[in-house]
Amino acid sequence: MASNAVDPVRKHNRDVWLKIVAPVLLPVIGLIGLCVALIIAVATDAIEPVQVNIVMSVVSTLCLAIPLSLLCLGGCAVMILVAYSGSWGYKHVRTPIRAVRRLTDTITAQTKQQAPKIARPTMALNTHITRVEHSLRHWIAPVETSGRKDSYDESSE
16 A cells, blocks of 8 residues: 555545535534633623624524524435435336336227227117117007107117
8 A cells, every 4th residue: 555545534524524514513612612702702892792692693693593503404315315216116016017008008909999899789689679668668558649769769660
């Protein structure tokens, strides 16, 4: 190993401090320092209570904004996980979905081909039943000659 190469563990520890701990720790130290400075300034009568009220309203806003921003980061992380898991899920479900889609296309095509073959005998049976019903109706009770015609009557009696 070369002497100028950085140890990966030391590099990781340095990156953790510089990229994670320092950005969180420095604002906290600054906020505590501001509060201590305000306490000292009020104790020595260097600032008025109204000025303390204004500064503390800004500080309280920061104290609310920082946790809320951290909560938003948590929500963003959750959304990233949901998006990743969604893409992972689709990757594993894509093949069965395509197979089902091909099967339904095949069934649709076969149904379009078979429907006339099934419908013709059914329509013929319906026609025969209608003729028998019409004949029976005329045998049992003759059609009145009042001029009224039913929609299913075929004759012009």
